[in-house]
Amino acid sequence: MKTAEHASLAKEFIRDEARTDWHDETLWWIRQKRDKAVHNLPEWEQLRQWASEIKDHTLSNLHQYLLEFEQNAMANGVQVHWAIDGADHNRIIKAIADKHNAKKIVKSKSMLTEECHLNEYLIASGIEVIDTDLGERIVQLRHEPPSHIVLPAIHLKKQDVSETFHTHLGTEAGNNDPQYLAASARTHLRRKFLEADLAITGVNFAIAETGGVVVCTNEGNADMGAHAAPVHIACMGIEKIIPKASHLAVFTRLLARSATGQAITSYTSHFHRPRQGQEMHIIIVDNGRSRQLGRDDFRNSLKCIRCAACFNTCPVYRRSGGHSYHTAVAGPIGSILNPNLDMKANADLPFASTLCGSCTNVCPVKINIHEQLWKWRQVIAKEGYVAGSKKAGMKMMAYVLARPGVYRFAGSVARWSLRHFGFMAKIKSLNPWYRQREMPAAPKESFREWYVKNRKQ
Numbered sequence: 001m002k003t004a005e006h007a008s009l010a011k012e013f014i015r016d017e018a019r020t021d022w023h024d025e026t027l028w029w030i031r032q033k034r035d036k037a038v039h040n041l042p043e044w045e046q047l048r049q050w051a052s053e054i055k056d057h058t059l060s061n062l063h064q065y066l067l068e069f070e071q072n073a074m075a076n077g078v079q080v081h082w083a084i085d086g087a088d089h090n091r092i093i094k095a096i097a098d099k100h101n102a103k104k105i106v107k108s109k110s111m112l113t114e115e116c117h118l119n120e121y122l123i124a125s126g127i128e129v130i131d132t133d134l135g136e137r138i139v140q141l142r143h144e145p146p147s148h149i150v151l152p153a154i155h156l157k158k159q160d161v162s163e164t165f166h167t168h169l170g171t172e173a174g175n176n177d178p179q180y181l182a183a184s185a186r187t188h189l190r191r192k193f194l195e196a197d198l199a200i201t202g203v204n205f206a207i208a209e210t211g212g213v214v215v216c217t218n219e220g221n222a223d224m225g226a227h228a229a230p231v232h233i234a235c236m237g238i239e240k241i242i243p244k245a246s247h248l249a250v251f252t253r254l255l256a257r258s259a260t261g262q263a264i265t266s267y268t269s270h271f272h273r274p275r276q277g278q279e280m281h282i283i284i285v286d287n288g289r290s291r292q293l294g295r296d297d298f299r300n301s302l303k304c305i306r307c308a309a310c311f312n313t314c315p316v317y318r319r320s321g322g323h324s325y326h327t328a329v330a331g332p333i334g335s336i337l338n339p340n341l342d343m344k345a346n347a348d349l350p351f352a353s354t355l356c357g358s359c360t361n362v363c364p365v366k367i368n369i370h371e372q373l374w375k376w377r378q379v380i381a382k383e384g385y386v387a388g389s390k391k392a393g394m395k396m397m398a399y400v401l402a403r404p405g406v407y408r409f410a411g412s413v414a415r416w417s418l419r420h421f422g423f424m425a426k427i428k429s430l431n432p433w434y435r436q437r438e439m440p441a442a443p444k445e446s447f448r449e450w451y452v453k454n455r456k457q
């Protein structure tokens with residue numbers, strides 16, 4: 001259900017100008033780290049091309065690879081479940097937890113479980129769920145959703161973390177030392193790992209050929225959970241499949257460089273079978289993905305490997321923060337995936353973009369992100385989810401832009417008005433556009449007039 005639009009939520013975020021600048025600069029710094037890592041790899045474009053082609057092939061034969069994966073995973077002793085949607089996914093996990101009388105669950109980062117609202121569901125059923133990724137634990141303690149798919153607490157400063165830990169973990173008030181805070185979190189989480197009855201992890205890649213899943217983290221928290229608990233559940237969307245183990249290196253080389261500028265994530269862990277005495281489950285979730293697969297214009301979005309490079313480069317994301325997107329997956333790719341899940345509730349998201357194309361340029365699997373955002377705008381307008389005032393404005397704009405004479409006349413009227421009544425445009429209540437901008441001085445003549453006068457000289 002819709003709560004608020006991106007623009008009004010962004011307004012809240014940018015109220016704190018210093019934080020907005022800092023958020024913008026931090027993400028740009030990560031984008032630059034990505035650029036350095038990419039430029040050190042001469043075969044980068046070749047890797048992107050291969051990744052895109054492997055994903056294209058996989059999506060065209062998805063049913064075949066999913067069945068192959070299921071067969072091989074089961075042969076390895078893993079129990080495989082299929083979930084049609086988020087509610088189904090949550091019910092399956094609850095049934096496994098109930099079977100084992102599990103009351104304490106540790107969970108490593110999984111955007112799929114965020115998408116399915118798993119934590120809320122389990123907590124309402126009386127089960128404790130602890131997010132073990134440091135950033136996710138910080139936002140969980142603050143009762144906030146993650147604001148970024150790789151860096152869930154990127155909207156917070158160390159002072160915020162210190163206050164949160166002081167309130168919830170009893171750390172020293174005012175101690176902002178990152179090493180102290182990280183050590184405190186480690187002590188707190190160690191206990192949770194040892195007490196857990198069940199561990200949930202996400203899946204970065206599922207290999208059809210072997211039936212194994214691969215989980216990439218920088219903290220080793222997925223491994224701690226899955227190795228210590230008597231039950232391990234790995235949750236994956238149907239698009240996580242790759243056909244062969246030999247394809248994996250293409251994606252792992254792209255993923256870490258695109259995400260943080262690292263050559264590889266600190267932990268790239270392979271899970272093939274339960275260890276002795278353990279039970280392992282894999283839940284394969286659709287939740288609207290096969291509907292997206294059937295939309296020709298948006299099918300490619302299922303190639304996404306959730307690196308977040310498109311977030312870090314996006315000028316709108318960097319200056320509006322992840323919570324403005326009011327969905328589990330924010331940023332440019334979230335604005336393509338979420339209208340598929342609920343078009344009406346997420347009709348604002350494809351408009352939260354300048355369509356500059358920077359997202360498309362950095363995407364390691366070559367998703368045409370900005371083109372899909374533009375396509376979504378057309379679908380959303382056609383389905384009637386665009387405000388009447390915006391529609392009327394666009395129609396008028398189209399009329400003017402298609403008629404050079406009308407365009408020239410409108411331009412001269414606008415310049416004259418700005419020269420004589422420009423002060424009115426600066427009244428912020430009359431002109432929302434001016435609120436965050438400087439009004440430019442009106443030129444004496446249009447470029448066309450200047451060009452006609454000067455071209456013969």
Ligand code: SF4
Nearest residue numbers: 304305307308310363
């Ligand atoms: S769309 Fe591309 S750049 Fe964005 S998260 Fe997915 S793989 Fe990364």
